[in-house]
Amino acid sequence: MQDVHFSLSYMSWQELGWKSIAVNLSDIAAMGGFPRYALVSLGLPGNTEVEDVIDLYRGMFDIANKFGLVTIGGDTVGSPVVFISVTVIAAPG
Numbered sequence: 001m002q003d004v005h006f007s008l009s010y011m012s013w014q015e016l017g018w019k020s021i022a023v024n025l026s027d028i029a030a031m032g033g034f035p036r037y038a039l040v041s042l043g044l045p046g047n048t049e050v051e052d053v054i055d056l057y058r059g060m061f062d063i064a065n066k067f068g069l070v071t072i073g074g075d076t077v078g079s080p081v082v083f084i085s086v087t088v089i090a091a092p093g
Contacts, residue, residue, distance in 0.1 A: 017059025
């Protein structure tokens with residue numbers, strides 16, 4: 001959640017996207033799994049710029065592509081602050 005786990009005052013949208021996937025990949029690696037699919041749910045304020053969302057996903061795809069991770073769905077809702085929830089589905093190691 002914005003201003004709890006990250007702040008857009010010191011992190012770009014692209015960095016935020018990269019981080020949101022990286023922390024999940026780290027959890028999968030710690031369990032010896034192989035990441036396959038991601039579900040991404042976003043909460044965004046109404047004044048969020050389209051370019052910011054594109055940058056967010058650019059960061060996500062930058063790291064996801066390195067590990068063969070494919071985003072297969074999720075949801076986007078209105079929210080007073082930005083929140084991101086990522087679920088990574090993995091195959092056993």
